[in-house]
Amino acid sequence: MKRIRPIVRSGVGLAILILFLLNGCAVAPSIKEEKPKVLGISDLSLEEKVAQMFMTRYTGGFYTESSYVYQQVKRLVKEHGIGGIIPFFGSTHGTIENLNELQRLSRIPLLVAADYERGVGQQLDGATLFPTNMGLAATDSPELAYNQGMITAKEARAVGVHITFAPVMDVNSNPDNPIINFRAFGDSPEIVSRFGVEFIKGAQESGLIATAKHFPGHGDTGTDSHTTLPVIEKDNNTFESVDLVPFKAAIDAGVKMIMVGHIAVPSLDESGKPATLSNKLNGDLLRNKLGFEGIIVTDAMEMGGITESYWAGEAAIKTIETGTDMVLLPMDIDRAISAVTEAVRSGRISEDRIDASVKRILEAKRELGLWDQREVSLKSAQSILGQDKFLSAAGEVSRKSITLVSDKANLIPIQAESVKNPIHILIATDEGMLPISRPFRSSISRIFENVETRFIYYPLDGAEVQSLLNWAKES
Numbered sequence: 001m002k003r004i005r006p007i008v009r010s011g012v013g014l015a016i017l018i019l020f021l022l023n024g025c026a027v028a029p030s031i032k033e034e035k036p037k038v039l040g041i042s043d044l045s046l047e048e049k050v051a052q053m054f055m056t057r058y059t060g061g062f063y064t065e066s067s068y069v070y071q072q073v074k075r076l077v078k079e080h081g082i083g084g085i086i087p088f089f090g091s092t093h094g095t096i097e098n099l100n101e102l103q104r105l106s107r108i109p110l111l112v113a114a115d116y117e118r119g120v121g122q123q124l125d126g127a128t129l130f131p132t133n134m135g136l137a138a139t140d141s142p143e144l145a146y147n148q149g150m151i152t153a154k155e156a157r158a159v160g161v162h163i164t165f166a167p168v169m170d171v172n173s174n175p176d177n178p179i180i181n182f183r184a185f186g187d188s189p190e191i192v193s194r195f196g197v198e199f200i201k202g203a204q205e206s207g208l209i210a211t212a213k214h215f216p217g218h219g220d221t222g223t224d225s226h227t228t229l230p231v232i233e234k235d236n237n238t239f240e241s242v243d244l245v246p247f248k249a250a251i252d253a254g255v256k257m258i259m260v261g262h263i264a265v266p267s268l269d270e271s272g273k274p275a276t277l278s279n280k281l282n283g284d285l286l287r288n289k290l291g292f293e294g295i296i297v298t299d300a301m302e303m304g305g306i307t308e309s310y311w312a313g314e315a316a317i318k319t320i321e322t323g324t325d326m327v328l329l330p331m332d333i334d335r336a337i338s339a340v341t342e343a344v345r346s347g348r349i350s351e352d353r354i355d356a357s358v359k360r361i362l363e364a365k366r367e368l369g370l371w372d373q374r375e376v377s378l379k380s381a382q383s384i385l386g387q388d389k390f391l392s393a394a395g396e397v398s399r400k401s402i403t404l405v406s407d408k409a410n411l412i413p414i415q416a417e418s419v420k421n422p423i424h425i426l427i428a429t430d431e432g433m434l435p436i437s438r439p440f441r442s443s444i445s446r447i448f449e450n451v452e453t454r455f456i457y458y459p460l461d462g463a464e465v466q467s468l469l470n471w472a473k474e475s
Contacts, residue, residue, distance in 0.1 A: 052083035060090020084111035099160040109370035113163035120155040128390040134182040135401035142198040149202025158384040160376040163209040167199040169246040170219035189245035212250035214261030217243025225262040225305040262305025283323035300329040313339025325357035422448040
């Protein structure tokens, strides 16, 4: 009788047997990671619901463990459960890391919003920067606005941002406007509507929430709402036929968010209250008459248009009473959240009113897929930001935006060989424009020899203008 050798004679044989068993009928059940529970309105306390209606700022800078800002923002996320974050500047690496950390700390995914009117490159190096909206409209190509919205969306989502506070839908009908001016697409409601709607479509079709601002229209003012309350003295019919037109177009195009500005329009609300705190403008006009069903956010509540008349808690209560869903950057966010919570407990604001806003906020987070994926990958951002095709699209806008306003002396195009004593006068709004102009100044120096240059970054009176002209003639 033949002797049967044992199968297991060594450590190698034992390993083979174990592998056989694991790959056969004795496979151990795999452990699946449980998806986080999607929380609804009924899962939140009153305090948690109120906190969802507030957003605070954070940057992409480096913070030490003991940094006051670092500790305060983490506390607002962990203890209060605030609804969102607004990152300002910093590095791309820092922005991604800081937002990821806050998302990990938060029980409910955070909505992240940023001012990307000119693209993500407006705040982060390595991303795509576009010309101003005025320059974009100068191309007379609304499809370029669509492309800008799409590119902004892809780059924003890559760094963990879900909302852009753009486009500006104000009609800049006042040439002395100190705050909107070139941020607007133009001075006609038709131009603003055409370009703004295309930007909205491009952004939202690529997964970014667009925000039409600053309702009901910040274009016809010579006052900066960052410092005081602008009052727009315009009759009802004119305001509706000019300033409201782009916002109606944005709503018809399905914009998901509208920012209400700190602007008083006595012809629409005789009380003189800023739209942010006006039942007639915020609630009745925007919600009821125009039929907007998306999220209403305030402009920054730390701006002079609010703070010169109201303290943080009362301002937050009043704007929520009028129909606001999310309150941005109150001067004291702890006291504001506490004041709104107490207003509900006292019966001044109904809990149903709070629930209506929080449902919109939670639905937006669900639609964005934040319960499944709230963090972003640095590696992925490196492959998306500043792609050649994105930079090429921004370059196309720049080239097509160049507009020849007047050439009575037929000097354009300039013939370098015919210029004997070239003079370059650079006029800017501030000294910080000098480094930005370096590429243009370098190009001029390459084309011409012995260029005389003057850099003017301060206001000129009549005598100074004449002195500058005399210098140019004598040079």
